[in-house]
Amino acid sequence: MFKKSPGFTLVELMTVVVIIGILTALGTRSFANFIRVGNAKAAEPYLMALAAKLRANHNYQGVWMKDKAKYTAGGTIGTTDYSAFDEQFLEDFLGIDLKDAADFCFMVTFDVNDFITPTDLETDEGFEIWAVLRDDHASVLVRGTDISCVTADAKLPASGWVGSDSELPGGKGRVVVLRYPPPTDGSQEITIDEVTRVFDWQNGMTISDVLL
Numbered sequence: 001m002f003k004k005s006p007g008f009t010l011v012e013l014m015t016v017v018v019i020i021g022i023l024t025a026l027g028t029r030s031f032a033n034f035i036r037v038g039n040a041k042a043a044e045p046y047l048m049a050l051a052a053k054l055r056a057n058h059n060y061q062g063v064w065m066k067d068k069a070k071y072t073a074g075g076t077i078g079t080t081d082y083s084a085f086d087e088q089f090l091e092d093f094l095g096i097d098l099k100d101a102a103d104f105c106f107m108v109t110f111d112v113n114d115f116i117t118p119t120d121l122e123t124d125e126g127f128e129i130w131a132v133l134r135d136d137h138a139s140v141l142v143r144g145t146d147i148s149c150v151t152a153d154a155k156l157p158a159s160g161w162v163g164s165d166s167e168l169p170g171g172k173g174r175v176v177v178l179r180y181p182p183p184t185d186g187s188q189e190i191t192i193d194e195v196t197r198v199f200d201w202q203n204g205m206t207i208s209d210v211l212l
Contacts, residue, residue: 043131047178053094087152102156104131105149117188143173
């Protein structure tokens with residue numbers, strides 16, 4: 001004869017339910033982060049193409065593109081006044097169509113004081129390109145800064161995966177960053193308004209801000 005197995009106590013059942021809930025939550029977060037990694041990496045080909053054009057122009061002109069007098073006769077072409085190195089400037093001067101990268105607004109900074117994490121680069125030595133997560137607004141504020149990225153005149157609608165809360169992973173205003181020259185691989189920390197953000201650099205690029 002088989003012995004009857006003892007039944008679970010209420011405490012044991014509750015423990016099992018809690019464990020299942022924790023595992024489910026962990027699995028959901030891991031899966032969501034996996035999806036975010038894939039979405040964020042969609043910016044990388046555009047970042048690399050922009051960086052290649054910037055370096056090529058530097059080699060040809062002898063100065064970085066921030067010298068507007070060299071590139072735009074004082075910052076204008078016709079009636080267009082380029083006041084920032086955001087998408088329209090990048091499209092017009094580097095010839096890269098950014099409208100299909102609908103979930104990002106691209107801009108470049110040559111000021112090491114604006115770089116997304118601490119750097120030991122000297123002034124005028126390099127640049128950072130930011131792919132700023134966006135919804136369907138034409139302008140998006142870069143999280144933790146007072147800098148706004150303005151999209152080019154022609155831009156496809158965002159696909160919808162970018163959230164409206166910049167304080168949550170995958171939220172608008174978070175950034176995928178390419179820096180040239182590349183920093184040492186590894187993590188860098190920056191504290192803004194008593195909030196510490198970690199940027200894990202790999203081969204001159206970081207997507208950590210989108211995930212954490």
